[in-house]
Amino acid sequence: MRMIPVLILILLVGLLLPGYLPADQESASSSISLDVRDADLREVLLTLAARAKINILLSPKIRGTITCRVHDMEPRELIEFIVRTNGFVLEDRGRILLILGEQSTGDRIRFEVIPLMNASAQEVAKMIQTLKMDKRTRVTHDERTNRLIIVYDE
Numbered sequence: 001m002r003m004i005p006v007l008i009l010i011l012l013v014g015l016l017l018p019g020y021l022p023a024d025q026e027s028a029s030s031s032i033s034l035d036v037r038d039a040d041l042r043e044v045l046l047t048l049a050a051r052a053k054i055n056i057l058l059s060p061k062i063r064g065t066i067t068c069r070v071h072d073m074e075p076r077e078l079i080e081f082i083v084r085t086n087g088f089v090l091e092d093r094g095r096i097l098l099i100l101g102e103q104s105t106g107d108r109i110r111f112e113v114i115p116l117m118n119a120s121a122q123e124v125a126k127m128i129q130t131l132k133m134d135k136r137t138r139v140t141h142d143e144r145t146n147r148l149i150i151v152y153d154e
Contacts, residue, residue, distance in 0.1 A: 031072045038065045045082065045099065048075045054097055057111070057149070060140065061101025062088060114148040121146045 032051065036044060041064045049056035052075030064086060070078060083090040083099050091098040091109065098109065116124060121141035125148060128139045136153035 032075055032078070033071045034073075034078065035069045037067045039067070041066045041082070041086065045079060048079050048082075049097070051075050052079070054079070055095055056097045056099065058099050059088075059101045062099055109151060109153055111149060111151040113142075114150070116146050116148060121148045124148055 032048075034044075034048075042058055042062055044066055045056065045058060045062070048054075054076060056079075066082060066086070068082070073081075079097070080090055089100040091100065093111075098111070100109075122143060125139050125141040128148075128150075138151045140149045140151075141147065142149060
């Protein structure tokens with residue numbers, strides 16, 4: 001008897017939450033449909049990347065909202081269209097997609113992701129920023145994975 005209300009609740013929550021992707025599409029290469037209005041651009045890109053199992057790094061300059069309705073597209077292709085439509089730059093670095101707010105000043109960008117075990121990535125990033133000597137180097141961190149991210153314009 002209790003099982004029916006739980007199933008109904010699960011179905012209602014699935015329908016009412018602002019989900020971006022249909023639940024029946026499981027493989028990374030499957031096509032998706034997207035129908036959002038004034039959705040957070042960062043959230044949409046991160047959701048699409050997670051759905052397609054793509055490593056993605058977003059510049060802090062990636063901000064805004066998106067309204068779109070697309071049907072039957074590959075997630076990676078949709079990411080590329082969204083990025084370019086919003087005037088951002090997409091760089092494919094093999095195992096990771098970089099989404100930058102603007103064209104880099106140098107011809108090439110190099111970045112390092114450094115996992116930390118005995119220190120807070122946020123605190124280390126702050127320390128490095130106070131010591132930063134080169135304007136072409138940016139330091140940020142990922143709190144979730146406690147990793148330090150250093151991006152160099154070459």
